[in-house]
Amino acid sequence: MTDTSTQKTGWDRRDFLGGAALLALAIGVPVAAVSLSDLDEKDAPSERQRTMMTQVSQAVLPRTDTAGAGEVGTGDFVILALAHGLDGTREPAGSAEMPWAFPEYRRRDGSLRYVSWLEHELDRRANGDFVRRSPRDHIRILTELDKEAFAEGNDTHPWRKVKGLILTGYYTSQVGGSEELRFELVPGRYDSSLPMGPDTRSWSSDWTAVEFG
Amino acid sequence: MMSEAMQFDAIVVGSGISGGWAAKELTEAGLKVLMLERGQDIPHQTGYETEMKTPWEMPFRGSGDAERWARDHPVQMLNRHFTEYTENHFVNDRENPYQTGASTDFNWFRSYNLGGRSLTWGRQSYRWSDYDFGANKRDGNGTDWPLRYADLAPWYDKAEEFIGVSGAAEGLPQLPDGKFLPPWDLNPVEQAARERIRSRWSDRVLTIGRTANLTRPINGRGQCQARSICARGCSYGAYFSTQSSTLPAAQATGNLTLVTDAVVERVDYDAARGRVTGVRWVNRKDGTRTSATARMVFLNAGSFNSVHLMLNSANEAMPNGLANSSGVLGTHIMDHASTLSAMAIMPGFENVTTFGNRPTGVVIARYRNMDDMDGVGHTRGYSYQGGALQSGWTRGKREAGVGTAYKESLQPPGPWQVVLVAFADCVPRATNRLTLHPTQTDAHGIPQLKIDFAFGAEELAALAQAKEDAAQMLTQAGGHVVMGFDRPGAGGSAIHEMGGARMGWDPATSVLNRFSQAHDIPNLFVTDGAQMSSSACQNPSLTYMALTARAADHAVGLLKQGLI
Numbered sequence A: 001m002t003d004t005s006t007q008k009t010g011w012d013r014r015d016f017l018g019g020a021a022l023l024a025l026a027i028g029v030p031v032a033a034v035s036l037s038d039l040d041e042k043d044a045p046s047e048r049q050r051t052m053m054t055q056v057s058q059a060v061l062p063r064t065d066t067a068g069a070g071e072v073g074t075g076d077f078v079i080l081a082l083a084h085g086l087d088g089t090r091e092p093a094g095s096a097e098m099p100w101a102f103p104e105y106r107r108r109d110g111s112l113r114y115v116s117w118l119e120h121e122l123d124r125r126a127n128g129d130f131v132r133r134s135p136r137d138h139i140r141i142l143t144e145l146d147k148e149a150f151a152e153g154n155d156t157h158p159w160r161k162v163k164g165l166i167l168t169g170y171y172t173s174q175v176g177g178s179e180e181l182r183f184e185l186v187p188g189r190y191d192s193s194l195p196m197g198p199d200t201r202s203w204s205s206d207w208t209a210v211e212f213g
Numbered sequence B: 001m002m003s004e005a006m007q008f009d010a011i012v013v014g015s016g017i018s019g020g021w022a023a024k025e026l027t028e029a030g031l032k033v034l035m036l037e038r039g040q041d042i043p044h045q046t047g048y049e050t051e052m053k054t055p056w057e058m059p060f061r062g063s064g065d066a067e068r069w070a071r072d073h074p075v076q077m078l079n080r081h082f083t084e085y086t087e088n089h090f091v092n093d094r095e096n097p098y099q100t101g102a103s104t105d106f107n108w109f110r111s112y113n114l115g116g117r118s119l120t121w122g123r124q125s126y127r128w129s130d131y132d133f134g135a136n137k138r139d140g141n142g143t144d145w146p147l148r149y150a151d152l153a154p155w156y157d158k159a160e161e162f163i164g165v166s167g168a169a170e171g172l173p174q175l176p177d178g179k180f181l182p183p184w185d186l187n188p189v190e191q192a193a194r195e196r197i198r199s200r201w202s203d204r205v206l207t208i209g210r211t212a213n214l215t216r217p218i219n220g221r222g223q224c225q226a227r228s229i230c231a232r233g234c235s236y237g238a239y240f241s242t243q244s245s246t247l248p249a250a251q252a253t254g255n256l257t258l259v260t261d262a263v264v265e266r267v268d269y270d271a272a273r274g275r276v277t278g279v280r281w282v283n284r285k286d287g288t289r290t291s292a293t294a295r296m297v298f299l300n301a302g303s304f305n306s307v308h309l310m311l312n313s314a315n316e317a318m319p320n321g322l323a324n325s326s327g328v329l330g331t332h333i334m335d336h337a338s339t340l341s342a343m344a345i346m347p348g349f350e351n352v353t354t355f356g357n358r359p360t361g362v363v364i365a366r367y368r369n370m371d372d373m374d375g376v377g378h379t380r381g382y383s384y385q386g387g388a389l390q391s392g393w394t395r396g397k398r399e400a401g402v403g404t405a406y407k408e409s410l411q412p413p414g415p416w417q418v419v420l421v422a423f424a425d426c427v428p429r430a431t432n433r434l435t436l437h438p439t440q441t442d443a444h445g446i447p448q449l450k451i452d453f454a455f456g457a458e459e460l461a462a463l464a465q466a467k468e469d470a471a472q473m474l475t476q477a478g479g480h481v482v483m484g485f486d487r488p489g490a491g492g493s494a495i496h497e498m499g500g501a502r503m504g505w506d507p508a509t510s511v512l513n514r515f516s517q518a519h520d521i522p523n524l525f526v527t528d529g530a531q532m533s534s535s536a537c538q539n540p541s542l543t544y545m546a547l548t549a550r551a552a553d554h555a556v557g558l559l560k561q562g563l564i
Helices: A004-009 A011-027 A047-060 A074-083 A114-125 A135-149 A158-171 A174-180 A207-212 B017-028 B066-072 B135-139 B149-163 B188-200 B242-252 B303-312 B393-398 B404-409 B457-476 B541-560
Strands: A191-195 B007-013 B033-036 B206-208 B256-259 B262-270 B275-283 B289-299 B337-345 B352-355 B362-364 B382-390 B416-424 B433-441 B447-452 B480-483 B524-526
Touching: A047 A074, A047 A114, A047 A135, A047 A158, A074 A114, A074 A158, A114 A135, A114 A158, A135 A158, A158 A174, A158 B393, A207 B382, A207 B393, B007 B017, B007 B275, B017 B033, B017 B242, B017 B289, B017 B541, B149 B242, B149 B541, B188 B206, B188 B362, B188 B382, B188 B416, B188 B457, B242 B256, B262 B289, B262 B303, B289 B303, B289 B541, B303 B433, B303 B447, B337 B457, B382 B457, B416 B457, B457 B480, B524 B541
Parallel strands: B007 B033, B007 B289, B033 B256, B289 B524
Antiparallel strands: A191 B352, B206 B362, B262 B275, B275 B289, B337 B416, B337 B480, B362 B382, B382 B416, B433 B447
């Protein structure tokens, strides 16, 4: 359930509910799934941030012969994952290790508010409103950001974590896992050697491959 | 509600790998047995709640709630089998505290539930050899094992035939062949590595892992479906667990009483008779306390918990702990020193792939310090486990890219790579020990266990040599080595913690005799990992099973003769 009215007018309600409940409300998961100890109202995503994360997901993994990441709900998954610290995203972000972690995007526990950081960063790179730019612009802006983040020595760049969670969200979705890739929960047998060609799709259900990357 | 007057022929504390075996063997011999499990009941098949879940059916897509894990499972989450699907098969660390010494880094991985860690184990099943049972005598560390391979061989046969172990016979004296089901196949990369390594080092044998996954149905259990999600629980019964194997056998006799949620806090001892008389436990749900009596007690609570129970069962006659006249109870604990020795990219196999998830990797059997003492700075062995795999979509997390071309690049399987993880023998040391914490208690008021543990120069030297060897072998196999380590993970990382109630010839220096029977108390048996006098470098569970079956046979014989 998404009750957008509370996002626009709900300061009282926001204070009452707290960030965890608002996050749950916004992205449609049970509140019990978002029972965080140190999540405040700043972690409740705005509608704009949800739109942005959906657009960003779609730009990273666009529609090809299968749906893109934004179309299958990856944006909201990333917001949930970041709030819960998946892939180490709730660890303290020291300014020495992560010069991108401006004080205004840090939580009390020292971790980075990735969503707010990304919103600021993309608007800056868009010279204005990233959300209103075209999909083509989104890809261009994100490609530049991605290049910087994956340059040598930038191992702690926050974009790497965000992109990683976009991949997680997409390839563990039904479309990403079983249409873009292949999925078989019960293979029934092991074939140790099969021919592989350029069109061979990997198995998202190959847990060892997923684990070791 | 159980009454205070419950009487049994035998009580088995713990329902894991060795406890299930004890219950099976003793009930099949006609004994009335009470098996106590401290954790929740997880019934076979119906209790495996996430077994058939896809990632998109899970709230965190299988990755789990990192925030909650950091709070409730800070240790357990470090186990590679701990996932969002399996988290209910591991303890809540906050509710099950333990203490460590100031300089100790030890991760104690635990499953408090029916089946114990048999539900989540790695299933690798290896025989030990006389290089292992003779290790202490040869280099003077620890105390000599009071048995040799020949004593255990028939019990290995029995264990393998019942649980089902797939593997390839190789004729290696250091890794004796067993009663194997057909092996899983090596993939082409592993096959090539096997041949290329052996062409240069004739004594280094890469073979398929010997695993307790059924390559054909046996004993009413189904064949492995090549899912490799075993730790969720397997409704096919295709890997060995208490639930799939020993528990149904024990229950079929009509002689088993199973009580779950029963945290045993004490073994009762009658000083006048010199015998244990039963056990007392706390119901973990409502805090009520109950007891039962029996003519013998088998401790199978897991290495550290069996020792903990013996320490906590000190009495007037045995003030330093049950069956501890030697004073060595709790000492000489071990865990394999393990690390990722090498990872290599393997070019030349771009045209091959696989189907299905083989539930085992490969092993390179020990080759150091056998007939030639060729270890550098160490006197024992190490072996490797690992395998060749093709990377999947997660490689994209390390790669630059945005957009269509990037997405398409992640569609096919990625490059082949080989990983080799070394497991090194851990020298038994008196300073590595378990004690009761003097002040900290758990929720039931039971003293917490304190672990003091550190690897020593021998293990560090072994892993240093293992790293060097692994790089050489993977290079010889045609790979490009991209990383390798020689520092061990924290103690406990191999999840092969053992020792603390070691076997030995001499009651003055050991806790148990050659039949896993307490020197001091003839009707007390400890047949889990606590009994181990050395660690070898192989996975120990199959040896626990064989020793348990052997001890049960001995105990039944004594009982029939009226000796206990």
